[in-house]
Amino acid sequence: MAGEDSAGDESDVGLYDADIAPERQRELLTDGEIPVAVYGLGKMGLPLAGVYAETTGNVTGVDIDPDVVDRINDGESHVIGEPGLDDLVAEQVDAGQLEATTDGPEAAANARIHVIIVPTLLDDDDDPNLATVESVVDDIAAGLAPGDLVIAESTLPPTSCRDVIQPHLEQESGLDGDEFGLAFCPERTSSGRALEDIRGAYPKVVGGIDSESTRAAAVVYDELSSNEVHPVSDATTAEAVKVFEGVYRDVNIGLANELGRLADELGISVREAIGTANDLPMCQLHDPGPGVGGHCIPFYPHFLLSQAEEPMDLTRTARRLNDEMPAVTVGRLERELEATGDDLADASVVVLGITYRPGVEETRASPAIGVIDALQEAGADVAGVDPLVDPADYGARAVDIDDLTAESFDAAVVVTPHAEFESIPWADLEPMVVVDGRDAVDLSGTPHRRYTLGGTADGRPPRDDGGADAIAADERSLTADGGTDERLTETGGTLENPGADDV
Numbered sequence: 001m002a003g004e005d006s007a008g009d010e011s012d013v014g015l016y017d018a019d020i021a022p023e024r025q026r027e028l029l030t031d032g033e034i035p036v037a038v039y040g041l042g043k044m045g046l047p048l049a050g051v052y053a054e055t056t057g058n059v060t061g062v063d064i065d066p067d068v069v070d071r072i073n074d075g076e077s078h079v080i081g082e083p084g085l086d087d088l089v090a091e092q093v094d095a096g097q098l099e100a101t102t103d104g105p106e107a108a109a110n111a112r113i114h115v116i117i118v119p120t121l122l123d124d125d126d127d128p129n130l131a132t133v134e135s136v137v138d139d140i141a142a143g144l145a146p147g148d149l150v151i152a153e154s155t156l157p158p159t160s161c162r163d164v165i166q167p168h169l170e171q172e173s174g175l176d177g178d179e180f181g182l183a184f185c186p187e188r189t190s191s192g193r194a195l196e197d198i199r200g201a202y203p204k205v206v207g208g209i210d211s212e213s214t215r216a217a218a219v220v221y222d223e224l225s226s227n228e229v230h231p232v233s234d235a236t237t238a239e240a241v242k243v244f245e246g247v248y249r250d251v252n253i254g255l256a257n258e259l260g261r262l263a264d265e266l267g268i269s270v271r272e273a274i275g276t277a278n279d280l281p282m283c284q285l286h287d288p289g290p291g292v293g294g295h296c297i298p299f300y301p302h303f304l305l306s307q308a309e310e311p312m313d314l315t316r317t318a319r320r321l322n323d324e325m326p327a328v329t330v331g332r333l334e335r336e337l338e339a340t341g342d343d344l345a346d347a348s349v350v351v352l353g354i355t356y357r358p359g360v361e362e363t364r365a366s367p368a369i370g371v372i373d374a375l376q377e378a379g380a381d382v383a384g385v386d387p388l389v390d391p392a393d394y395g396a397r398a399v400d401i402d403d404l405t406a407e408s409f410d411a412a413v414v415v416t417p418h419a420e421f422e423s424i425p426w427a428d429l430e431p432m433v434v435v436d437g438r439d440a441v442d443l444s445g446t447p448h449r450r451y452t453l454g455g456t457a458d459g460r461p462p463r464d465d466g467g468a469d470a471i472a473a474d475e476r477s478l479t480a481d482g483g484t485d486e487r488l489t490e491t492g493g494t495l496e497n498p499g500a501d502d503v
């Protein structure tokens, strides 16, 4: 019988198809009798391994980065900005309940539950790249035994468990598909609150390649999470749940960004209007901003767009709109500088915030990268400030936050408002144009010309002068020299209808 050794006793038991009473399965799991391997010890994997360790007492983490492994074995967390993680890692390693290794196959041979939480990225053609996942699957297959349970937590294109991972495991391990369990159990977790989320902020979705896989995964997460376990029909449904959550967010943000662009011509704060519309439970518009970053939300729509036969125009358009926001943000800066008689090509601009979200050391698809590129393309001199990463690695001259008062910039663009930016002495900085992408800065009482993308939550339009004057100045400056705004012609737009191609 799968799940038990030949003697039929409980030693070296697996959960899948185990001929053991469910209550006893839970006891074996929480007594550390069912060893767990977690593959990927990054921003999500290390917190997950820590919660598995505190629940089961018997976890081996696997990572290809020897520095990551060494630090964990020294009881340290390399992940920053996760409340409680430093202590959890130290405690679990000290208790001998968590260890780390770079040897995936060895960990697989000693584990009975295998958890995949490595990146699922895109290639240059925006097609999903599962190479990392498949390399972990190879490691698992090398040690897979009858009765084992494989759990994928990395977000995957729907059908991946059924069409990629299961066949791969069968082929590489020599086992039949009905000898081991496979389930997709998505990470509903945000950086900065990972432990809180993993321990049970939301129901845990589990979807197995067969009903026994779903059952076994539900046993695991019933113990791991304080929230309910939500079994769904199969692994593909669970994969779709996770991707749909991300697509919903990307489309919603795309709508918020499209509405936010109306603020100038309406002379209102769209943020105030959105905040008020959201009084209604049936209306939950997201926030306008300079773009959508991270290796999740900008990526997940492509997990469908790359494989769907349906056109998916709405998802595709929203993705394009969000990708355009860094250029739109720089276009607004260009217009504000023109209104003050300055030319972006001759301007010195400081970009505040390079990572994709405050407090998170992740720059994949960060809007700041698009902003820096657009500024450089326009000929501006570009500096950058970020407490977590080096702006020089992203094409901007690195400036320390404490040195801002020693410099003189024509403009600043607030892309990602790290908490450290609250200490910026705006009143002491040389007067400049400040484009605030996140409605994060209060410039009242300072000499700066403010432009808040989408307006401010407290009801002020993007510009203090209400906007009409600046657009009028814009039209005057553009028609005075008879010139046309090449940016507008690029998009086929006109001043009356900038960005006509965007529609």
Ligand SMILES: NC(=O)C1=CN([C@@H]2O[C@H](COP(=O)(O)OP(=O)(O)OC[C@H]3O[C@@H](n4cnc5c(N)ncnc54)[C@H](O)[C@@H]3O)[C@@H](O)[C@H]2O)C=CC1
Residues within 6 Å of the ligand: 039, 040, 041, 042, 043, 044, 045, 062, 063, 064, 065, 068, 104, 117, 118, 119, 120, 121, 132, 135, 136, 153, 154, 155, 156, 187, 188, 189, 190, 191, 295, 296
């Ligand atoms: N970051 C987030 O907010 C969330 C991420 N996810 C999912 O979790 C996945 C992982 O995300 P993060 O932990 O943020 O990524 P990360 O980039 O912070 O960490 C990935 C870790 O995996 C390791 N790794 C790479 N290849 C490996 C291999 N072959 N074997 C073992 N380890 C390997 C890397 O060395 C790194 O330590 C994401 O791609 C996504 O699908 C899900 C929910 C939230």
Ligand SMILES: CC(=O)N[C@@H]1[C@@H](OP(=O)(O)OP(=O)(O)OC[C@H]2O[C@@H](n3ccc(=O)[nH]c3=O)[C@H](O)[C@@H]2O)O[C@H](C(=O)O)[C@@H](O)[C@@H]1O
Residues within 6 Å of the ligand: 155, 187, 188, 189, 190, 191, 245, 246, 249, 253, 286, 287, 288, 289, 290, 291, 292, 293, 294, 295, 296, 297, 356, 357, 367
């Ligand atoms: C549906 C959902 O809320 N997913 C969350 C999301 O977290 P993630 O860390 O990617 O950050 P995020 O808050 O979605 O922001 C992504 C990007 O979008 C931008 N953003 C976000 C919300 C908004 O209203 N406007 C906006 O412009 C952010 O600035 C950021 O650049 O993606 C995670 C994931 O799936 O990996 C997921 O676990 C998280 O719960």
